[in-house]
Amino acid sequence: MADLDKELRSDHISLPDTNTDVLRLDLLHPVISGNKWFKLKEYLADAATTGKNTILTFGGAYSNHIIATATAAKLSGFKSIGIIRGEQNEVMTGTLLEAAQNNMQLYFTSREDYRRKIIPISVFKENDEKNIYIINEGGYGIKGMKGAATILENIDLCHYTHIIAAVGTGTTLAGLISAAQQHQSLIGISVMRNNFSLEEEINALLPEEKKDRFTLVHEYSFGGYAKHNETLIRFMNEWFRATSIPSDFVYTGKLFYAVKDLVEKKFFPGGSKLLVIHSGGLQGNRSLKKGTLIF
Numbered sequence: 001m002a003d004l005d006k007e008l009r010s011d012h013i014s015l016p017d018t019n020t021d022v023l024r025l026d027l028l029h030p031v032i033s034g035n036k037w038f039k040l041k042e043y044l045a046d047a048a049t050t051g052k053n054t055i056l057t058f059g060g061a062y063s064n065h066i067i068a069t070a071t072a073a074k075l076s077g078f079k080s081i082g083i084i085r086g087e088q089n090e091v092m093t094g095t096l097l098e099a100a101q102n103n104m105q106l107y108f109t110s111r112e113d114y115r116r117k118i119i120p121i122s123v124f125k126e127n128d129e130k131n132i133y134i135i136n137e138g139g140y141g142i143k144g145m146k147g148a149a150t151i152l153e154n155i156d157l158c159h160y161t162h163i164i165a166a167v168g169t170g171t172t173l174a175g176l177i178s179a180a181q182q183h184q185s186l187i188g189i190s191v192m193r194n195n196f197s198l199e200e201e202i203n204a205l206l207p208e209e210k211k212d213r214f215t216l217v218h219e220y221s222f223g224g225y226a227k228h229n230e231t232l233i234r235f236m237n238e239w240f241r242a243t244s245i246p247s248d249f250v251y252t253g254k255l256f257y258a259v260k261d262l263v264e265k266k267f268f269p270g271g272s273k274l275l276v277i278h279s280g281g282l283q284g285n286r287s288l289k290k291g292t293l294i295f
């Protein structure tokens with residue numbers, strides 16, 4: 001099995017009236033960036049113990065989860081299959097090319113079949129079904145949560161009052177909630193527009209005593225998943241100039257924007273100590289026009 005766990009770096013950043021550290025999961029590995037490794041590792045271990053040799057998962061053409069799965073599977077000695085939303089001729093991207101270079105077999109499906117997570121029949125013609133281990137889109141599930149909980153394992157956690165992360169499926173936030181201490185507030189910045197089923201999906205992963213111990217903020221989606229505007233892009237460049245921390249426009253750009261805005265609006269009591277999780281995802285910036293970002 002691949003093992004990327006190592007001492008994680010935190011960068012202190014200067015924001016008014018708070019003490020803020022950014023946990024740099026983006027520095028974990030050049031391709032399997034950020035939270036994705038943590039979400040995958042328990043699934044890969046389970047696949048190995050149950051004797052599967054092929055990992056199958058789902059994603060879009062710029063998906064961090066797809067590229068991370070392809071690379072982590074290869075490093076751990078698995079074959080991999082990606083079920084990709086859209087037709088090949090409309091969606092072949094740098095992300096998918098790189099996944100293919102990491103030996104991921106790509107199968108393209110219509111948006112409707114993708115939504116229903118239908119696995120094309122050709123997958124089973126070309127692969128023996130009993131060797132296939134399926135991971136949900138985005139790594140959503142209990143094992144994903146358990147892996148994500150280990151993000152906080154080697155951190156001197158007790159002095160933080162708030163832990164803040166970007167939220168897609170909520171698997172990572174669920175892991176952080178399950179690993180956090182009683183006195184800490186967990187805040188998730190949702191990157192999807194009005195995704196109000198998230199709360200239930202996160203609670204479904206959590207043990208009874210941890211349910212509802214988090215706050216979701218829906219005001220920073222910038223119009224929806226992977227949507228962005230000039231304000232966000234300008235912010236990401238300014239944030240990089242001020243902190244030397246790069247971000248991606250799908251998740252962490254919105255996260256840092258939210259943190260700065262919430263601090264300025266005095267959402268956090270004075271003297272709060274914030275741990276902000278940089279969940280990686282920088283490869284997704286490939287879909288932006290060259291020169292849009294200064295990093």
Ligand SMILES: *Cc1c(COP(=O)(O)O)cnc(C)c1O
Nearest residue numbers: 168169170171172251279280281
């Ligand atoms: C996938 C991803 C997330 C969302 O993680 P979930 O566990 O699905 O909530 C956050 N940040 C980045 C950079 C990601 O790639």
